[in-house]
Each structure stands twice: as structure tokens, then as C-alpha cells.
Amino acid sequence: MALAWTFSQPLRLVLIFAKxxxxxxxxxxxxxxxxxxxxxxxxxxxxxxxxxxxxxxxxIRQLAELVRQRNAQSPxxxxxxxxxxxxxxxxxxxxxxxxxxxxxxxxxxxxxxxRRWLDDQQPAA
Numbered sequence: 001m002a003l004a005w006t007f008s009q010p011l012r013l014v015l016i017f018a019k020x021x022x023x024x025x026x027x028x029x030x031x032x033x034x035x036x037x038x039x040x041x042x043x044x045x046x047x048x049x050x051x052x053x054x055x056x057x058x059x060i061r062q063l064a065e066l067v068r069q070r071n072a073q074s075p076x077x078x079x080x081x082x083x084x085x086x087x088x089x090x091x092x093x094x095x096x097x098x099x100x101x102x103x104x105x106x107x108x109x110x111x112x113x114x115r116r117w118l119d120d121q122q123p124a125a
Contacts, residue, residue: 002053003030007037012077013118014044018051024059031070041075043118047082047111054087057094064098078104078121080114 002022006015014034034040055063070076081096083089092107104121108114 002026005030005033007039007042012039012042014039014042016044016046018046018048018053020050020052022051022053024055024063027063028066031066040070041077043077043121044079045082045111045114045118046079047114048088048092049082049084049111051083051085051088055091060091060094061098064095068098078118079106080118081105081107082109082111082114083107084109 002018002020003026004017004019007013008015014037016030034042067076081092083092089107089109096105096107106114106117108117
């Protein structure tokens, strides 16, 4: 699987790693797993530093809309995106530009910077 994740219940944190080619269906599967773990409101680090897939602007817009709809159903915790390659950083910027929700979303080039920022953020209520 191109997506791997781990849940920390005590830290209310989800770590997600994308490696290689990721299909949109895998992202939908991840969202279902987050719901199954009741972790929607947890803080999340989404590390795409090893992602090789390039999503179209329309696919990114659809994902942003899905996240927006999910946030309308129940709060979503802050998201830190780690993207160091230009193509993934651009995709992350596009995702953020669609103003996914009113929750905190930030992009970083280094994992430790993302974690430091996320540690200052509170999980959603």
C-alpha cells in the first residue's frame, strides 16, 4: 500500500506517510480508517515527501471539497503537510488555497518543523 498511517490515541495524533504512487481511492480508504478510529478531530501530519503521484487540479479540488464536507459533519483537527519536492509542495499549496475548512492547515518542507507546529495546535473539540 502506498499510504501508511498510525494513530496515537494518547497524543490525539495521526501520522500519515505517502510513498510512491497513491491512487485517489487510497485517500478515501484512509479517511474511512480515520473515521473508524474516531480520529477525525485528531491533529494530523501528512508526509508526502516520498509521493510520486501527481494529482490533477480537479482531483485536488474534489479532495478539498470532501474534507470541507466532512468538517461540516464534525470538526477536523489541524493538518500539517510535509512536502519537500516541488510537485508535491505545489499540490499541497493548491489544496490549501481551496480553503479546505476554517481549521489550521500548514505546509512544511521538513517533518520536524511540521511536528513542532502541530504540537502547538490543539486537537479539534
